[in-house]
Amino acid sequence: MDFKLRKAEPADVSDILRLVKELAKHEEMEDQVLLTEKDLLEDGFGETPFYRCVLAEVQTETSRSKVVGFAMYYFTYDPWVGKQLYLEDFFIMEAYRGLGIGSELLRHLSDLAVTCRCTGMMFVVAENNEPSIRFYKRRGAEDLSKDEGWRVFRFDRDSLLRMATPTEE
Amino acid sequence: MDFTVRAATKEDCKDIWRMITELAVYEKMADQVKISPEDLERDGFGQNPLFECLVVEVPEEQKSTDGFIVVGYALYFYTYSTWTGVCVHLEDLYVMPHFRGNGIGKSLLSKVAQIAKQKQCARLQLCALEWNTPSRDFYAYKGAQDLTATEGWHMLRFDGHTLDSLAQEDAKGS
Numbered sequence: 001m002d003f004k005l006r007k008a009e010p011a012d013v014s015d016i017l018r019l020v021k022e023l024a025k026h027e028e029m030e031d032q033v034l035l036t037e038k039d040l041l042e043d044g045f046g047e048t049p050f051y052r053c054v055l056a057e058v059q060t061e062t063s064r065s066k067v068v069g070f071a072m073y074y075f076t077y078d079p080w081v082g083k084q085l086y087l088e089d090f091f092i093m094e095a096y097r098g099l100g101i102g103s104e105l106l107r108h109l110s111d112l113a114v115t116c117r118c119t120g121m122m123f124v125v126a127e128n129n130e131p132s133i134r135f136y137k138r139r140g141a142e143d144l145s146k147d148e149g150w151r152v153f154r155f156d157r158d159s160l161l162r163m164a165t166p167t168e169e
Numbered sequence: 170m171d172f173t174v175r176a177a178t179k180e181d182c183k184d185i186w187r188m189i190t191e192l193a194v195y196e197k198m199a200d201q202v203k204i205s206p207e208d209l210e211r212d213g214f215g216q217n218p219l220f221e222c223l224v225v226e227v228p229e230e231q232k233s234t235d236g237f238i239v240v241g242y243a244l245y246f247y248t249y250s251t252w253t254g255v256c257v258h259l260e261d262l263y264v265m266p267h268f269r270g271n272g273i274g275k276s277l278l279s280k281v282a283q284i285a286k287q288k289q290c291a292r293l294q295l296c297a298l299e300w301n302t303p304s305r306d307f308y309a310y311k312g313a314q315d316l317t318a319t320e321g322w323h324m325l326r327f328d329g330h331t332l333d334s335l336a337q338e339d340a341k342g343s
Contacts, residue, residue: 020251033252034291043254051249077220077246079189079261080202081328082212089251110327110335119203120328121335127321140331145323148198149299152316152324155282157291159312163282 001058003101005108008053008070013040015067016053023091027126050074054108056092056101068096071105078120085113087123106139124152170231170271174280177222177242179214182206184239185222192263196298220246220260223280225273233267240268243277245284253291257281260295278311296324 008016017037024030043050056069069092076086087109092102113121125132127145137143144150155163177185186206193199212219225241232238241264248258259281264273285293295313297304309315316322327335 039254050255074249082204110332114336120326122326124322124324127323136325139335141325141327143323143325150296150324152322153295153308153313154316155293155313160282160293163279164286
């Protein structure tokens with residue numbers, strides 16, 4: 001099947017949100033997606049983009065294009081080695097897997113990372129997501145949690161607000 | 170102990186670099202620091218900064234034995250969650266050993282949280298090493314959830330030759 005990869009544009013936000021929700025559903029967390037199309041538009045295509053997005057598109061039988069996969073990423077910083085490409089979301093619709101779209105998307109992102117002067121491409125995967133871990137490790141990814149003992153921590157909104165209120169000295 | 174937390178300027182890059190190296194030594198990974206003060210200046214204080222930084226200063230009379238008045242830093246940047254939007258990632262938080270126990274770390278974390286709140290971020294994320302119990306305890310006490318423990322999150326990376334190989338793989342399909 002023919003497919004192509006392209007940079008997302010403002011008109012794509014409804015497809016992006018659709019795929020974000022599909023990925024969340026796949027992880028059984030659909031109700032946790034609080035973002036709207038408006039948020040995606042402002043955050044990705046405003047003056048300061050907080051994310052960038054690459055889409056995978058196929059031509060349907062009726063010659064219409066259909067967005068079947070996406071990768072959302074942004075640039076982060078490792079104070080030891082510099083600019084990194086951080087892969088936030090990576091998803092191909094179930095019906096379109098096994099066609100090489102995922103591999104090509106990952107290759108495209110790596111190319112981007114190298115062109116943009118990144119020394120690494122990073123992401124987080126749940127340890128029970130064996131297909132994804134296999135996919136990445138087969139291509140040479142290092143598991144920093146396993147090999148170096150890095151653990152990921154998060155403060156949610158409540159803890160954040162508690163910390164943000166200056167304490168009386 | 171008197172101290173001030175302020176936004177870093179490009180003149181602070183040498184001090185920030187010094188402390189990045191000290192933190193790497195503490196994390197037993199000193200040989201992994203490849204960056205220079207000039208890299209920091211270009212990456213953090215140029216046209217499209219990749220990070221923001223806070224530094225901690227003490228008065229001249231309280232300077233370190235080596236004569237430094239910049240004794241701590243927090244380096245952070247903005248990330249994006251497709252569920253909740255803009256977040257803050259706290260990449261480094263460090264206070265020189267001699268100056269610990271005076272609330273400087275707490276103050277730095279609080280200032281980063283204030284910045285996150287101002288930007289309406291729903292989350293603050295960070296990584297800490299397995300064996301780094303003092304840091305893990307500090308963050309747990311402040312309310313952080315260990316996602317590696319609760320959700321099995323693992324941090325993966327492609328770098329060096331694995332990134333190059335991946336970029337050069339022949340395109341499949343079509």
